[in-house]
């Protein structure tokens with residue numbers, strides 16, 4: 061086919077020339093792969109097949125509606141541009157769900173044909189897959205890589221184990237790798253990162269799915285009398301990753317199937333990675349023999365986040381957002397949202413979306429406003445002791461100075477702030493507050509409250525300090 065010519069005739073004759081179109085398609089795929097990277101390409105774009113050509117319209121086929129919509133939203137414009145560069149007078153590039161009987165040309169694999177892309181739920185309708193393994197697994201999320209995983213004390217061991225498995229799958233002592241920890245702490249992220257890293261080498265086939273999906277696939281296979289194929293598919297992968305294994309508790313038949321698959325794979329020297337919310341020994345409800353086997357390799361837990369890790373995660377996510385999020389806001393969020401990374405990330409995303417939408421800078425005030433509902437859910441009662449401790453830490457004075465008679469400004473001012481905050485954040489009366497501050501008189505507390513209010517009006521930096529302390533204490 062003639063490419064990029066100005067003459068209608070030759071461009072259109074190219075459209076009818078199947079071989080020429082396939083060559084164009086190969087070139088487009090090669091460019092897309094360069095542009096989006098190997099992982100993204102494997103995950104999404106190898107599912108596209110070149111479908112029927114009708115006059116000046118090209119159809120690209122995808123195996124499921126989900127994939128069609130995703131590819132359309134993420135790559136539709138780019139695909140169209142690239143096709144227009146190949147065939148300038150093309151009228152339309154159409155994305156459709158493949159039906160039986162559609163003539164198709166496959167999208168080239170990302171690299172060596174033995175490397176299997178993880179694919180979405182159902183098999184490409186007729187796009188020939190390199191082998192039967194490829195209709196098995198769920199797509200990896202290309203955002204979850206080792207590069208985007210922030211490492212800190214609570215997760216460094218799990219991270220190191222995951223890295224090790226990605227570098228040398230099936231090494232002694234690391235098979236299976238069992239990752240466990242509370243909700244939203246990064247187990248799925250690490251599993252996807254292992255998968256993405258392994259796929260980069262182009263040498264191994266990786267299957268990732270949730271335990272829930274495993275069960276549904278298994279049930280579907282029983283219904284369609286294709287359990288043998290199901291087992292063969294599972295047992296032919298080099299690395300099998302099953303997420304949220306606790307889902308199999310009480311599902312005896314699926315557990316049994318998983319147990320046999322597990323044994324077959326490990327015995328054949330393949331790698332298994334499993335995640336769950338508890339350690340194997342605490343997963344009561346799983347069969348003993350399965351629990352024992354799960355605990356035989358490397359068991360790595362991800363602990364609850366620390367303040368430092370939360371700050372690092374927020375900094376890293378804010379840095380890629382293109383929105384300036386002041387350190388004080390990050391600190392505030394890290395103090396306030398301690399439950400898990402998913403919630404923390406969700407809060408930050410909301411702030412960023414808000415800032416983008418309204419073109420307003422992110423400030424502490426805006427944060428409190430935008431995250432009103434989330435923050436409210438985290439509200440709790442504060443004690444005077446906590447206030448004293450936090451204020452003393454903030455200005456680096458001794459806790460005993462909160463009740464001492466010392467009147468030096470570097471001690472007296474923080475003490476006044478603590479009294480002010482006690483008045484603001486607790487329901488204690490002035491005399492009660494006074495008593496907690498070395499039996500001071502209620503008029504001293506009154507004076508502290510008005511002095512701090514006055515200073516806050518005059519000194520913005522001081523006001524911000526006090527405000528930050530207040531928000532931290534409310535978290």
Ligand SMILES: Nc1ncnc2c1ncn2[C@@H]1O[C@H](COP(=O)(O)OP(=O)(O)OP(=O)(O)O)[C@@H](O)[C@H]1O
Pocket residue numbers: 204208209210211215241242243244245246247248249250304337373401402405
């Ligand atoms: N250390 C980290 N660095 C960067 N992002 C993280 C980290 N830990 C978690 N996240 C992010 O937090 C979100 C939740 O993580 P993930 O889904 O991996 O949690 P999970 O432990 O699998 O939770 P669940 O038990 O609900 O399945 C993801 O968006 C993930 O990228």
